[in-house]
Amino acid sequence: MKLPCLTLIWLNSISRLSKNSKIVRSQPPRFQICDLCIDCIICSKKLPMSVPFPMANIFVYLLFVSGKVVFAINVASKDSKSEKFYRLLVDLHDRYHAQGLEILAFPCNCFDQRELAGNEEVKKYVQEKYGVEFTMMAKSFLDYNPVFCLGHKSFPGEIVWNFYGMFIFDREGNAADRIPADAPEELIELKIQEVLERPHNP
Numbered sequence: 001m002k003l004p005c006l007t008l009i010w011l012n013s014i015s016r017l018s019k020n021s022k023i024v025r026s027q028p029p030r031f032q033i034c035d036l037c038i039d040c041i042i043c044s045k046k047l048p049m050s051v052p053f054p055m056a057n058i059f060v061y062l063l064f065v066s067g068k069v070v071f072a073i074n075v076a077s078k079d080s081k082s083e084k085f086y087r088l089l090v091d092l093h094d095r096y097h098a099q100g101l102e103i104l105a106f107p108c109n110c111f112d113q114r115e116l117a118g119n120e121e122v123k124k125y126v127q128e129k130y131g132v133e134f135t136m137m138a139k140s141f142l143d144y145n146p147v148f149c150l151g152h153k154s155f156p157g158e159i160v161w162n163f164y165g166m167f168i169f170d171r172e173g174n175a176a177d178r179i180p181a182d183a184p185e186e187l188i189e190l191k192i193q194e195v196l197e198r199p200h201n202p
Contacts, residue, residue: 068102069176069195070169072147075105076114076162077125085163086130088185092192093134099196100171103134108142111161115139151175168192171200 073089076082093103107122109115115122119138126132142148142159151167155178159165166179168191176195179188 067171067200068100069171069192070102070104070147071192072104072106072151072165072167072169074108074142074148074159074162074165076108076111077117077122079111079114079162081163082114083130086126086132088188089134090130090132092189096192096196097134101192101196104137104147105132105134106137106142106145106147106165107139108162109139110142114162151178154178168195170195170198 071092073085075085075089077086089103089105092101097103107115107119117125122139123132123136126136142165148159148165148167151165151169154175155167157178161181164181166181166183166188167175168177168179170176176198177191179191183191
């Protein structure tokens, strides 16, 4: 099945994650197939999107990524690991973006409310503090995030905290790897390098 190059849908669940949201979860979220997403996206084993949740926009844009390796990760700016991971992501972007790496960082307030700010505030904060130039997405609820749903289909296992959901998609859009939450920085870089070096058939 050939996926559309551009799909625009409305995802009502995103509205629950406005800057005034006060969602509190006592248990880690469980992944489920989102019935709000179109079937051809969720049933696919490939990633057909580069900007599913544009910063400060509650529409879902699904754009085909041509020949890019995508590293998707759930982030939070007020977590004890925030500085470590943001500095790592900035370093990875600086060194591998020219080789085709696209980092998609998804802020999430689901875990102990470590991301209370609004979308633009989050973006401004990480740009000023860490010099972020990679793509910052809008805050999302991971259960209904199609990128994490697709990654989870190939690599099951709950995301139990901030920075615990790390998926790599190859240049064809396939879920290529999932990085363990406790992986050292050297292993994260190695796994990204491995996928970047795979042959690509455009």
